[in-house]
Amino acid sequence: MTAARDTSSETSATPAKPAMRDALVAAAFQLFLERGYEQTTIDDIVALAGVGRRSFFRYFPSKEDVVFPDHEQCLADMTALLEASEDGDDAVARVCDAARLVLRMYAENPVFSVQRYQLTKKVPGLRTYELSVVWRYERTLAEYLRARFSARRDGTLRADVIASAVVTAHNHALRAWLRAGGEGDATAGVDHALDYVARAWTPEQSPAAEAAEEDEVVIVITKRSTPMWRVVRDVEAGLGRG
Amino acid sequence: MTAARDTSSETSATPAKPAMRDALVAAAFQLFLERGYEQTTIDDIVALAGVGRRSFFRYFPSKEDVVFPDHEQCLADMTALLEASEDGDDAVARVCDAARLVLRMYAENPVFSVQRYQLTKKVPGLRTYELSVVWRYERTLAEYLRARFSARRDGTLRADVIASAVVTAHNHALRAWLRAGGEGDATAGVDHALDYVARAWTPEQSPAAEAAEEDEVVIVITKRSTPMWRVVRDVEAGLGRG
DNA sequence: ACCACCCTTGGCACTCAGTGCTGTCGATCA
DNA sequence: TGATCGACAGCACTGAGTGCCAAGGGTGGT
Numbered sequence: 001m002t003a004a005r006d007t008s009s010e011t012s013a014t015p016a017k018p019a020m021r022d023a024l025v026a027a028a029f030q031l032f033l034e035r036g037y038e039q040t041t042i043d044d045i046v047a048l049a050g051v052g053r054r055s056f057f058r059y060f061p062s063k064e065d066v067v068f069p070d071h072e073q074c075l076a077d078m079t080a081l082l083e084a085s086e087d088g089d090d091a092v093a094r095v096c097d098a099a100r101l102v103l104r105m106y107a108e109n110p111v112f113s114v115q116r117y118q119l120t121k122k123v124p125g126l127r128t129y130e131l132s133v134v135w136r137y138e139r140t141l142a143e144y145l146r147a148r149f150s151a152r153r154d155g156t157l158r159a160d161v162i163a164s165a166v167v168t169a170h171n172h173a174l175r176a177w178l179r180a181g182g183e184g185d186a187t188a189g190v191d192h193a194l195d196y197v198a199r200a201w202t203p204e205q206s207p208a209a210e211a212a213e214e215d216e217v218v219i220v221i222t223k224r225s226t227p228m229w230r231v232v233r234d235v236e237a238g239l240g241r242g
Numbered sequence: 243m244t245a246a247r248d249t250s251s252e253t254s255a256t257p258a259k260p261a262m263r264d265a266l267v268a269a270a271f272q273l274f275l276e277r278g279y280e281q282t283t284i285d286d287i288v289a290l291a292g293v294g295r296r297s298f299f300r301y302f303p304s305k306e307d308v309v310f311p312d313h314e315q316c317l318a319d320m321t322a323l324l325e326a327s328e329d330g331d332d333a334v335a336r337v338c339d340a341a342r343l344v345l346r347m348y349a350e351n352p353v354f355s356v357q358r359y360q361l362t363k364k365v366p367g368l369r370t371y372e373l374s375v376v377w378r379y380e381r382t383l384a385e386y387l388r389a390r391f392s393a394r395r396d397g398t399l400r401a402d403v404i405a406s407a408v409v410t411a412h413n414h415a416l417r418a419w420l421r422a423g424g425e426g427d428a429t430a431g432v433d434h435a436l437d438y439v440a441r442a443w444t445p446e447q448s449p450a451a452e453a454a455e456e457d458e459v460v461i462v463i464t465k466r467s468t469p470m471w472r473v474v475r476d477v478e479a480g481l482g483r484g
Numbered sequence: 485a486c487c488a489c490c491c492t493t494g495g496c497a498c499t500c501a502g503t504g505c506t507g508t509c510g511a512t513c514a
Numbered sequence: 515t516g517a518t519c520g521a522c523a524g525c526a527c528t529g530a531g532t533g534c535c536a537a538g539g540g541t542g543g544t
Contacts, residue, residue, distance in 0.1 A: 020493090041529065052494040057531065128374040135373050154438060157414050161439055164410035165403050172402050196396060197403055200442055262522090283500065294523040299502065 021059045021069070023049045028066045033115060037067075037123045064129040067116060071133050074105045078137065082144045091148040092162060092202055095141045096194040099170040102137060103190050106174060110182030117178040138167045162201050169193035263301045263311070265291045270308045275357060279309075279365045306371040309358060313375050316347045320379065324386045333390040334404060334444055337383045338436040341412040344379060345432050348416060352424030359420040380409045404443050411435035 027049035031040040042063060046053045060066045078098045085094045106113040120126040142163035149155030173189035269291035273282040284305060288295045302308045320340045327336045348355040362368040384405035391397030415431035 018492095042531090043529085054494060054496095054532095055492085058493085061531090063530070128370060131373040131377050132370040157411065157435055157438055160414050161407050161410050161442075164406045168402050168406035169399065172399050192396075193399055196399060200403075260521095284502090285500085296503095296524075297522060300522085303502090305501070 018059070020049075020051055020055060024051070024056060024059060025066055025069050029112075029115060032067075032119055037119055037126060064126060067119060067126055068130070068133055070105060074102055075136055075140065077101055078140055082140070085144075090202075091145055092166075092198050095145060095163065095166050096198060098141060098144075099137075099166050099194060100187075100190060103170065103174060103186055106178075107186045114178055114182040117175070134167060134171065138163050141166060158201075162197070165197040165201065166194065169197045260301070262291075262293055262297060266293070266298060266301060267308055267311050271354075271357060274309075274361055279361055279368060306368060309361060309368055310372070310375055312347060316344055317378055317382065319343055320382055324382065327386075332444070333387055334408075334440050337387060337405065337408050338440060340383060340386075341379075341408050341436060342429075342432060344412065345416060345428055348420075349428045356420055356424045359417070376409060376413065380405050383408060400443075404439075407439045407443070408436065411439045 024045060028040070028045045031044055031048060042053060042056055045066075046056050056066075060069075078101050081098050081101060082094065085091075120130050142160050145159035145163055146156050149159045152158065170190055170193065173193040174186065176189055177184070177186040266287060270282070270287045273286055273290060284298055285295060287308075288298050298308075302311075320343050323340050323343060324336065362372050384402050387401035387405055388398050391401045394400065412432055412435065415435040416428065418431055419426070419428040
């Protein structure tokens with residue numbers, strides 16, 4: 001988040017990002033990390049940033065907000081993505097895509113994300129605030145699914161449950177990546193987790209059943225004790241590759 | 243919650259419930275309902291209750307806590323229930339029972355529960371606080387499931403997802419009952435919602451994943467067009483590795 | 485160049501939540 | 515009767531958040 005965006009006139013659709021906002025975030029995190037969140041007052045932050053105290057609350061409605069400076073934008077992106085969805089495509093898949101949007105935001109600034117994770121992990125107030133942020137994502141997904149499932153029996157229930165499952169799976173993988181220090185590929189873990197829940201909630205299209213409908217199908221039967229390299233070799237052979 | 247419990251020496255296991263606590267809750271809700279949560283100060287509450295300002299914070303760590311005076315006890319009950327569970331029984335069913343514990347607490351005082359629902363619905367700060375309460379329930383369920391699923395592949399992921407799905411289903415039905423003014427049977431709706439998620443997660447949906455649990459043989463069905471990395475990933479999942 | 489205008493910023497004063505400390509009252513026990 | 519302990523009230527203080535107003539610095543119009 002401390003990464004330099006445009007400080008002058010912005011050309012994109014986003015309503016321009018003042019330099020003072022970035023300066024406040026940078027000053028806040030510097031102090032939060034070196035002396036703790038609760039031990040840092042707003043006066044400390046504005047003194048380090050060299051701005052007036054009143055300006056802080058112009059850019060952040062509360063002290064907690066400075067820790068999550070980009071979620072508002074991400075939420076808007078998610079809403080836009082879902083609104084751009086068409087009636088034909090799979091609703092659960094779209095919701096998973098929307099969740100990946102959040103992951104991308106975290107992955108764009110690994111260092112910042114890990115620092116924030118360290119903070120939210122140990123400060124109860126920040127944890128609670130994060131819950132309210134996550135809740136807004138979840139409600140956005142749920143509202144989208146509710147509209148798609150409105151005709152279905154138990155449609156709203158299904159929408160709420162799938163939304164929460166998707167969010168939970170996403171956060172499960174995201175936190176694993178954050179615990180690892182932001183090293184490695186975050187996408188793979190999230191894809192796996194999202195697949196896990198998507199598979200559970202689209203049973204009519206379980207992988208085996210779906211594949212069986214296609215004509216180009218390969219069936220592999222093996223024992224658990226078989227060495228992995230040998231399984232891979234047989235699968236490749238069955239697929240006509242390798 | 244304003245229902246009269248023992249004001250003198252308590253005989254049950256709970257550490258005795260002072261009369262002043264109930265008086266504060268009653269005074270707080272009276273003012274919250276007639277002039278709004280944010281328009282009511284702690285001084286207003288203690289003035290109406292006829293006690294000192296400092297005493298409020300002796301019984302409630304924050305202004306929000308007075309709105310949820312019994313959740314701490316319910317959380318303790320839930321923990322006790324799960325700890326009393328035996329290894330033989332179905333983990334998901336036990337978690338659903340634990341969720342029903344929360345419903346019972348709401349159903350014990352329908353009037354109070356509906357009043358509180360009206361408050362939390364329109365006060366953002368209370369909604370956020372409620373999220374943190376719900377989160378603690380969810381974490382309790384998830385930790386229980388994690389211990390049960392620890393041997394399983396993706397066990398912690400499964401535990402987190404099921405816990406959130408159960409909590410979401412429970413809250414879905416609970417809120418429907420609250421919106422209806424606390425009339426009718428709350429249990430039926432919650433049972434139906436919990437059944438809905440339990441059915442999705444108890445029958446093993448993925449044939450490959452089930453094989454990894456039960457048999458020595460794994461069957462993988464895939465399309466020729468599937469990317470190789472994905473095939474390998476699914477095979478590893480089926481074999482319980484990765 | 486000058487002025488009117490508007491937007492941003494800073495500073496001040498205020499409310500209110502929450503905490504630490506002290507004194508007091510009443511009950512219990514030696 | 516006197517000492518002790520726990521609950522309570524009152525007070526003073528910190529810090530978050532808000533409303534208000536004045537100063538500064540661009541910008542457009544004349």
